Amino acid sequence: MKYAFTKDEERTLMAVFDTAIPAMSVEELLKIAPGLSGEVDADSVAAFAAEVPSQVPGLREELHTLLPAFLTPEKMAELKMVLGLMRGYFGSLALTGSLTPFESQPIAVREKQLLAWKISVIPTFRKIYDSLVKLGVALYVRNSVLVRKVMRYDPPPVPKAKEYYDYSFLSVSEAAAKKWDAIIVGSGSGGGVAAKAMAEAGMRILIIEKGPNIDLSKSYDEPYALAHMYERGILMATEDDSVALVAGAVLGGGSTVNWAASLQTPAAVREGWTKEFGLPYFTSPQFQADLDYVCDVMRNKILLEGARRLGYTRANVPQNNGGESHGCGHNCANGCVSGGKKGGVHKWLADAARAGASFLHADVRRIDFVNRVASGVTIREGESEVSITAPRIVVAGGSLNSPALLLRSRVRNPRIGASIFVHPTNYVYATFKEDMHPTEGVILTSVVSEFANLTPGGYGPRIETGLMQPVLSMCLLPWSGGEVHKGRLARHSHMVGLIVITRDKDCGRVKLDKHGDAAVHYSVSATDSNNIQTGTVGAAEILKAMGAEEIIVAARGVPSWKTGDDWDEWTTQVRTTRPAAYGSAHQMAANRMSSRPADGACDPNGALYGVSGVWVADASVLPTSSGVNPMITTMAVAQMVARGVVEGWQAGNVTSASTTAKL
Numbered sequence: 001m002k003y004a005f006t007k008d009e010e011r012t013l014m015a016v017f018d019t020a021i022p023a024m025s026v027e028e029l030l031k032i033a034p035g036l037s038g039e040v041d042a043d044s045v046a047a048f049a050a051e052v053p054s055q056v057p058g059l060r061e062e063l064h065t066l067l068p069a070f071l072t073p074e075k076m077a078e079l080k081m082v083l084g085l086m087r088g089y090f091g092s093l094a095l096t097g098s099l100t101p102f103e104s105q106p107i108a109v110r111e112k113q114l115l116a117w118k119i120s121v122i123p124t125f126r127k128i129y130d131s132l133v134k135l136g137v138a139l140y141v142r143n144s145v146l147v148r149k150v151m152r153y154d155p156p157p158v159p160k161a162k163e164y165y166d167y168s169f170l171s172v173s174e175a176a177a178k179k180w181d182a183i184i185v186g187s188g189s190g191g192g193v194a195a196k197a198m199a200e201a202g203m204r205i206l207i208i209e210k211g212p213n214i215d216l217s218k219s220y221d222e223p224y225a226l227a228h229m230y231e232r233g234i235l236m237a238t239e240d241d242s243v244a245l246v247a248g249a250v251l252g253g254g255s256t257v258n259w260a261a262s263l264q265t266p267a268a269v270r271e272g273w274t275k276e277f278g279l280p281y282f283t284s285p286q287f288q289a290d291l292d293y294v295c296d297v298m299r300n301k302i303l304l305e306g307a308r309r310l311g312y313t314r315a316n317v318p319q320n321n322g323g324e325s326h327g328c329g330h331n332c333a334n335g336c337v338s339g340g341k342k343g344g345v346h347k348w349l350a351d352a353a354r355a356g357a358s359f360l361h362a363d364v365r366r367i368d369f370v371n372r373v374a375s376g377v378t379i380r381e382g383e384s385e386v387s388i389t390a391p392r393i394v395v396a397g398g399s400l401n402s403p404a405l406l407l408r409s410r411v412r413n414p415r416i417g418a419s420i421f422v423h424p425t426n427y428v429y430a431t432f433k434e435d436m437h438p439t440e441g442v443i444l445t446s447v448v449s450e451f452a453n454l455t456p457g458g459y460g461p462r463i464e465t466g467l468m469q470p471v472l473s474m475c476l477l478p479w480s481g482g483e484v485h486k487g488r489l490a491r492h493s494h495m496v497g498l499i500v501i502t503r504d505k506d507c508g509r510v511k512l513d514k515h516g517d518a519a520v521h522y523s524v525s526a527t528d529s530n531n532i533q534t535g536t537v538g539a540a541e542i543l544k545a546m547g548a549e550e551i552i553v554a555a556r557g558v559p560s561w562k563t564g565d566d567w568d569e570w571t572t573q574v575r576t577t578r579p580a581a582y583g584s585a586h587q588m589a590a591n592r593m594s595s596r597p598a599d600g601a602c603d604p605n606g607a608l609y610g611v612s613g614v615w616v617a618d619a620s621v622l623p624t625s626s627g628v629n630p631m632i633t634t635m636a637v638a639q640m641v642a643r644g645v646v647e648g649w650q651a652g653n654v655t656s657a658s659t660t661a662k663l
Contacts, residue, residue: 004068004076009083013063015103017053017136019110021489022482024049032487035433035494040150048150048490053140062139070233072513082128095125111482118479118580119557126556127241130581137485138475142223151492153470155439157219164216165350167251167359170206172381175360175388180206181649182392183377185364185405187211188253189631190618190638191396192348193294197642198394199355203649206390207352208379210363210401211249214256216345222469229257231400234472238508238522243422245520246585247400251359252345254398254585255631263447263628264291265636268458269503273623278595279604281640290636297347360388365516367393367409367614374613392613392645396638399587399620403510404518406591406601406608413610415601417510419592421625422584424524425501426532427466427476428539430548431494438468438495447628451538452503454531458627459505461535463542466497473497476583478554488552496543500535501586503627504528510590520587529578536579537571556580586630591620606641617641 005013029049030037036045053059068076085091086102093099096113105113117129141147148154170178181203184191191207198205212228214220226234229250236245248254270282281287353359362379368387369375376389395402403417447464454460467473470492479485488495508522524532533555540551540561552560555577561570593616594600597609606621608614617638619630626633 002064004064005080005083008087009080010060010063012083012087012101012103013132013136014054014060015110016114016132017059017140019107019114019482020133020136020479021051021053021140021486022107022111023052024483024486028483029487029490032484033490036150036490039152039435039493044146044149048146049486051144051146053136053144056140056143059139059143062143066227066233067135067235070227070235072515072517074513079131082132095128107482114479115481126580130241133479134475137477137479138471141471141474141489142226147489148470150490151470153439153492164346165353166216167213167349167353169213169359169361172360172362172379172386175206175208175358175362176386178204178206178358180204180388180390182206182394182645183208183388183390184394184396184617185377186253186395186397186401186618187251187349187359188248188396188398188618189255189634190621190641191394192252192255192352193635193638194394194396194617194642194645195352195357196348196355197639198646198649199352199357201646201650203646205352205357206360206388207349207357208360208362208364208377208388209251209253210361211251211253213251213359213361214345222471225257226471236400238422238520240521240523241581242523243424243520243582243584245400245422245587246583247398247587252349255348256345263632264295265633266452266458266627268453269624269627272457277593277599277623279593279623281604286640287636290639291632293639294632294635364397364405365408367395367405367411369409369611372611374611392649393615394641394645395591395608395614395616396618398618399590400510400518400520402616402618402620403590403601404512404516406614407510407512408516411608411610411614413601413608415592415597415599415609417590418601419507419624420510420520420522420590420620421504421507421588422520422522423501423586423588423625423630424504424528424532424582424584425499426536426554426579426582427473428498428500428536428543428554429477429552430496430498430540430543430546431488431491431550431552432496432546432548433494435493436496438473438493438497448538448542451531451535452627454534455505455527457505459503459528460531461500461502461538462628463535463539464499464501466499468492468495468497476554478552478580480560496546496548498539498543500532500539502528502532502535503625507589507624524578524582532579532582533575533577537575540571540574554579554581586619586626588619588626588630589622589624591616592623593621594623605644606637607644615641615645 026046026049085095089099092101114129117125120126182205184195184207187207187209195207231247231249248257250256273279273282364377365380366378374393376387378385378387399420406416447462449462452460452462505527506525511519513519536553543551550560550562553574558573558577591601593602595604602608602616602621606615606617619634
């Protein structure tokens, strides 16, 4: 095994991890998790109380293999620099106020230092805390057998799909030798719909996906899925590290790992897109027909009941499950090998393959042009590059990778990547006296829209039920000290997590890093943060109405609320404090469409301004944030884009709007 860290660096990391999840007495553990002794055998409780991350088999190995595989060289260098400062005398003085290196301090002092960094006014200190503590918790929960036993997280085996399509992939040489009518780059929600429409029309299409194809005859757990099915091993974030970016990087893209929510575009959003961007399609019967079509092809109790008691606007969330039950222990996020979720792999891409579409596993580095007309793509194969020719290119790599591809292709279109929205999201956790079985059943079945119009134009948060698989949910759970956090891990089976997901009004930009990959420059604006804070209070109200004993929010310096605490005082603090960090599972609009080239990268048909033969058919072509889970909206728009491509092919031409932009 190649070691990514020196022994000294590893020792410093282990000192942080063992502070974040320390050894403690059984008595102290049971004070925080009082019901544990009646739920888990005494030997396991004692072993868990004594366990620290540095003793967990496999954790050190993952530290050396996962981080260098998914962090950029710059991020790794930054981490190593911090570890060096923490280990040296003068670096320790700058970071901690003491000449004693961090690892040599007593654990109580180390914990105090981490808590000080957490609420520091200096962004660098907060960043050190966020990175190191979350990393330690995530690696511990990924690898510890004891923590899962204490959590009582033992999901039943996921049933295999009754039938599934056995995909085959061409070799690079085979793909390069064939003649194609079109190449689709990416296989997510938009790419899958476009592939089905174009293949069934008779077009010879090649779908190129850089992510792996999962073996549907096997089952995958959360640690495997996070490392192999998500962009950069789920370690991607905005350039300032304020928003964690969660995006599928697997055959089927987001449709393979999303939570199956199938919500149609809200009326206020449709109207805004038509008026602001000159796009009558979104208020036309055709858009509704496209929405209904993709829904027809595919065909949470705490949240709904708590909202009902408060009189909040609420609704069930349709699922893309074909009308069948698919309670899978939250396995939707692990690739859904059961086939219960009718995403790209189990429906759209399979239909495309049956109609003759071909597949290639490769990383597309650029689109090739001759006189501003697309002529094919260039892929990376090892250290070399190979060109594959086609007169039509449909870009469907998502709002992170699609703008990066177009920027690498040197398309002189200033709107490419210029308007990314991310639906900034915050978790609100609660513990209950009774066992909540947080990973049983379907993840996301209900939504509360009470606060969805806080800002004119339909901007504001919706509240949904969150994924509670241990690794992701517990590393996002706010850390308030080592023993407290360890006790909260033991309370996982008594927890519920709600997400406050906000339609952001303000956007960021996708640029290229020095390696030619996506770098997202985005910070949550004051307006959007205020909306999230209001939604966070609303989520807390729901949880309190359902009898929560403790409510935990991700805001720096805000303690948890416990039964008996002053509710008004606490909610005022939550409402006026920005969240410590945000997550994003919905990236949209980086290459948005508009009737005016000055406002959008693509025309109303999804064709890229400035060149011919290139269309965008993924969430990046939406005009702004959608306000709801964007899968259905993306699919409907992809159906429209594909329809135009097919019509042009049937007429024997390649058409797209063009400006005076030059390559």
